[in-house]
Amino acid sequence: MVVKKTKNPMERYEQDKVILEVRKLNKHFNIDSRMRVAAKSVKAVNNVSFDIKENETFSLVGESGCGKSTTGRTVLRLIEPTSGEIYYKGKSFLELSGKELRKERQNLQMVFQDPYTSLNPKMTVGQIIEEPLIIHKLYENKQERVNKVLEMMERVGLRKDQYYRYPHEFSGGQRQRIGLAKALIVNPKLIVCDEPVSALDVSIQSQILNLLQNIKKEMNVSYLFISHNISVVRYISDRIAVMYLGHIVEIAPTDELFNNPKHPYTQALLSAVPEADPHLKKEKIELKGDIPSPIDPPSGCPFHTRCPKARDDCKYAEPVYTDINEEHRVACLLYEY
Ligand code: SF4
Numbered sequence: 451m452v453v454k455k456t457k458n459p460m461e462r463y464e465q466d467k468v469i470l471e472v473r474k475l476n477k478h479f480n481i482d483s484r485m486r487v488a489a490k491s492v493k494a495v496n497n498v499s500f501d502i503k504e505n506e507t508f509s510l511v512g513e514s515g516c517g518k519s520t521t522g523r524t525v526l527r528l529i530e531p532t533s534g535e536i537y538y539k540g541k542s543f544l545e546l547s548g549k550e551l552r553k554e555r556q557n558l559q560m561v562f563q564d565p566y567t568s569l570n571p572k573m574t575v576g577q578i579i580e581e582p583l584i585i586h587k588l589y590e591n592k593q594e595r596v597n598k599v600l601e602m603m604e605r606v607g608l609r610k611d612q613y614y615r616y617p618h619e620f621s622g623g624q625r626q627r628i629g630l631a632k633a634l635i636v637n638p639k640l641i642v643c644d645e646p647v648s649a650l651d652v653s654i655q656s657q658i659l660n661l662l663q664n665i666k667k668e669m670n671v672s673y674l675f676i677s678h679n680i681s682v683v684r685y686i687s688d689r690i691a692v693m694y695l696g697h698i699v700e701i702a703p704t705d706e707l708f709n710n711p712k713h714p715y716t717q718a719l720l721s722a723v724p725e726a727d728p729h730l731k732k733e734k735i736e737l738k739g740d741i742p743s744p745i746d747p748p749s750g751c752p753f754h755t756r757c758p759k760a761r762d763d764c765k766y767a768e769p770v771y772t773d774i775n776e777e778h779r780v781a782c783l784l785y786e787y
Contacts, residue, residue: 460540467504468540469672470525470640474499475534477517477524481745493744494520496696498534502640502672509675509683511719512693513741518676521693522642525674526558527551538640556586559633563645566625569617569632576613579603579631586636598635605668606631606661623654627661634665642674647682659686680719684708689777692716695752696744702778712780714759751783759784 462468477495495517502508510518524531527543536543538554546554562568569578579599582588589595600610606627617625626646633641643662647655663686665671677683683690684704691701692715700713711717718735725732737756742748748755754764764783772785 458540459537459542462501463537463540468501469504469538470502470674471535471537472498472500472521472525473535473537475521475524475536476532477520477529478532491745493747494696495524495531498693498696498698500691500698500701502674504639505666505670505672506688507666507673507675507686509677509687509690510693510698511677511680511683511690514678515741515744516693517696517744518678518693519644520696522560522644522674522676526555526560526642528560552586556582556636557639558642559636559638559640560642560644561626561629561633561646564649566617566622568629569625571617574614574616575603575608575620575628578617578628579635582632582636588636599631602631602635605665606634607657621654622650623657626650626658630658630661630665634669634671637669638671640672640674642676644676645678646675648677648679655682662686680723684723692719695741695747697752697781699753699782700778700780702774706775706778710774710778712774712778712785713753713782714757714784715753718758751781 457465459471462471475495475498478491478493480491498521500508510521512518520529523529525536531544538558543554576596576599579602580595583595583598589598600613603610603613608624608627608631617628620628646662647658650658659682662673666673675683675686687704689701689703690707691698692713693699694715700707700711700716707716708720711720718737721732721735735758739756742752742755750766751757751760751764751769754760757764761783767783769781769783769786771779771781773779774785
């Protein structure tokens with residue numbers, strides 16, 4: 451028997467260009483003991499593993515409350531994980547502290563869902579975009595910083611004469627451009643985009659998605675893209691992970707996931723996407739019931755309470771990942787042999 455050697459994170463970075471590797475990540479929030487519930491924690495993220503390559507857009511998709519935003523924040527250590535491993539460029543990100551952590555954070559930025567609340571209303575656009583340069587001490591000279599800010603404003607589609615204006619003077623799409631410029635000004639290698647277009651009108655959404663695509667090519671950046679909207683995710687992603695109740699239930703390249711979905715939850719999500727051709731009829735798969743509480747998740751397969759294909763053993767046997775092919779894996783008992 452040939453035993454396949456597993457590469458370590460540094461080998462995966464150097465040989466396969468894996469910029470971020472997340473292994474068995476868990477984030478459980480303790481509940482205030484005054485709340486009279488049996489369980490003591492909200493299991494928001496459970497055993498989540500994935501990787502992102504250089505210049506790749508990797509997306510997490512799932513219904514609201516499935517743990518995708520918590521995963522994004524935990525990866526950046528805006529909240530600390532309960533357990534698991536995170537490697538950036540082959541080195542453990544969780545072992546960094548103090549100066550080292552601050553330095554590396556420059557390479558990992560975030561764009562938020564609501565561009566208005568994430569921008570300080572008392573600061574001008576110029577000050578907002580310049581702030582990360584000051585925090586990371588990137589340019590000592592004020593004029594150099596101003597030039598850099600003006601260059602970045604142009605790059606994201608803002609005008610130079612808007613430098614002295616305030617966030618409330620801009621539309622939602624323009625505010626998202628400001629948020630993007632603020633993230634990009636420090637030349638990051640990975641940006642976590644948390645529902646970056648869901649607060650915008652549909653016509654503006656495509657402008658921001660195209661901008662993200664162009665910036666990815668021009669600046670060689672990778673994205674961890676988080677969205678509940680499977681159509682948006684299809685447009686922008688190279689690979690997609692589908693999340694349900696804090697678990698990744700299926701991972702595949704975008705075309706593979708849409709052409710050959712395996713997990714019953716993925717099949718239900720995709721069945722709700724309208725066809726471009728109205729003559730093509732598709733049966734919508736209705737899921738029964740609501741998403742169970744992450745305080746008291748179901749035993750066995752977390753999806754068994756809503757799954758149209760559930761069997762008796764799904765109530766107690768927890769699925770492990772099955773490889774459909776080299777890049778496509780699914781956690782469902784139907785595919786275990
Ligand atoms: Fe459905 Fe069972 Fe597969 Fe879970 S393991 S998705 S309940 S068939």
